[in-house]
Amino acid sequence: MADLDVNKLVQDMLNQMKPILGAHWDQVQVYAKNETEKLGVSLAKIQADKLLGKVSEQQANILFDMQKNASLAVLAAVHGIGEEAAAKALNAALKAIKDPINKAIGFTLL
């Protein structure tokens, strides 16, 4: 299994989120950066734990879903954004990293 380049994942996710959040970008970019970093770190941890047999496929999926929900909550709480736009931005971000993640982790996580 290939190692995940967290910095590249974060940058790829941010590149997708920026045009969707458009006019709100200035106020949301700090949160977007923090949350994409958390998602990247979470994915790397899940990959490592799965490799060591500490978590099952089902548990890996649940843990990732929880991190995704947490990031969604943070973005939804930012003034003027709301969950719909936050979800759209986050889904686009995750779509951009889907292939490298699934390949690295060895099953369909995203």
Add this chain to the structure above:
Amino acid sequence: MVRGNVGWRVALCGAAVVALFASCVTSKYDVKLEAATADWQEKIGAFITDAEAKAGTPGGEYEASKQFYEDMQNSIGGHVARTKSASGSARAVEILELLSKDIENLRKLHESGGKGGLSKTLGDPARAAIETELRALNKLQSEYRAGNENG
């Protein structure tokens, strides 16, 4: 002396009117939800710490903790219903629904642990995610308390 007392009464009435208007302006601020968020933070943190400490023992198995998950879902669901019926903050409802999903996710993780219960490998990231959601709820309430009503 009497005139002085009247002056104070007028001033107090004025202050009460201002306070009343201020409370109208910050109508999305929800003191009950703010208190519940603090309560959940404490209860969930203590529950996960306890479940992790008991992991691998009969007391740490999912079956022993079913009531906690049920109580949490009832409590969150009650606040969702109350906020919706009062036409309160839609953003608060969205975050509450995400919190509810993650309590269910925590339950599934606990159940999936079988006799091993909730290990730290499962409990710690779950706790971090739920705490993030509770902080998001707090942030929202702080905004509303400060009079920022948009959203």
